Amino acid sequence: MSIHQFKRKLSTLCALSMVVSVAACSTPSGGKTETAGTGVAEKDAVLKVAYWESSSSDKAGWDLMIKNFAKDHPEIKLDPQVYPSNTFRQTLDTRIAGNDWPDIVRYTYQRLGKFKENNVMLDLTGKISEESLNDLVPAFRSAVTYNGKLVAMPHHTDTMAIFYNKAMFEKSGIRIPKNATDGWTWEELTANARKLKADNNLEYAFGGIWENGSGYRYLPFIYMNGGSVLSKDMKSITINSPEALAATKLYESWQKEKLVVKTGFTQEPAANLLFVAKKIAFTFSGSWHLSYMEENMPGNWGVTYMPQVNGKSGSDMGGNSIFAYKGTKYPNAAAIFIDYMTNKANMKAFAEASNFIPVRTSLINEGLKYTAFQKEMDLMLNIVKTIDPKMADDETSIRFQQINQIYGEIMDPIAINGSMTAEKALEKAQKDMTEALK
Secondary structure: OOHHHHHHHHHHHHOHHHHOOOOOOOOOOOOHHHOOOOOOOOOOOEEEEEEEOOOHHHHHHHHHHHHHHHHHOOOOEEEEEEEOOOOHHHHHHHHHHOOOOOOEEEEEHHHOHHHHHOOOEOOOOOOOOHHHHHHEOHHHHHHOEEOOEEOOEEEEEOOEEEEEEHHHHHHHOOOOOOOHHHOOOHHHHHHHHHHHHHHOOOOOOEEEOOOOOOHHHHHHHHHHOOOOOEOOOOOOEOOOOHHHHHHHHHHHHHHHOOOEOOOOOOOOOOHHHHHHOOOOOEEEEEHHHHHHHHHHOOOOEEEEOOOOEOOEOOOOOOOEEEEEEOOOOOHHHHHHHHHHHHOHHHHHHHHHHHOOEOOEHHHHHHOOOOOOOHHHHHHHHHHHOOOOHHHHHHHOOOOHHHHHHHHHHHHHHHHHOOOOOHHHHHHHHHHHHHHHHO
């Protein structure tokens, strides 16, 4: 994926916030009109579909699609295999090790590299409708292409923002940013955290969903400061830079002051649990968590913009793709299911039901009408425009899964007990990531 391609994606997304409030027409239950010429599904096809549900809205989206698919494609039976989001990758790895592959897998863009390199993904070239392919945001189509083959389909994207406790913020008189360039500076963020901790008698002021092997969700701090993980030509590691060091030392300072939750980047998630339990005043969390927040602390939470450095903000490039196992007994049925899930009507229906952002240019331009949290989703869509193109390029590179694992492991000592300094952590990251890139 080139930077130029992703810039085109961001330009397209810029139009979304202007049109998202436009009411969209009601969504059809099915999407047969866009099915590709994949032939007829194999007789008695039963597809094992492995995915996780990160929230009740995410569940609502999947439930809707599975119900509609059963109605529109009765010749194909589905066996939904739903796992907790925090154990999905480990469970899938265990199954794969035992040669127990699902037919269909939901997976994050950042972690597709190992499947691409091991040649275990069904080649979907020619099996997905041209309408779908031509409508994809270029960056995401690039993310699911390998060696000239289409090995997955992008399903949606999402991003990260600051979720805050309204009562605590009001008590402490904390300013709520009005837009992305009005976000808190790092200094203001730190000062706010100190005040919130003191005023509300908290052990920690905030947390973030860079836990559970998702260390890449802290990377926006590096990129908004002008740093990067990979060089422009993607051939060398650049994490041991002054810009990345400043972002790492910022996290180190928060830990020394006990401002941020001491959860390791590779440990079980705790930030959202602590937030809804009113143990912390704010947390960096995702658009897919809106329903979770309302269910657990109704009316007492809000969402605001990410921090910024000299007017430059940034956020997580989230979302998931769908691919089929190369060894599936039902390749035609699998292709039909993936094509169905990602056609225009169904991507729209899923995104609106689950509070995700679509990856089709036409849907972005036309706008969406979310079933809930329209105001918050409009804000999230504005945040998407701040995603750094270089970060998106780096995060969808082939070796990024190994790089992300190394990043989480070197951040753990800083996050858990301060046993490693920021300087030593980045020195080690530079060395280990360079080795992984070979």
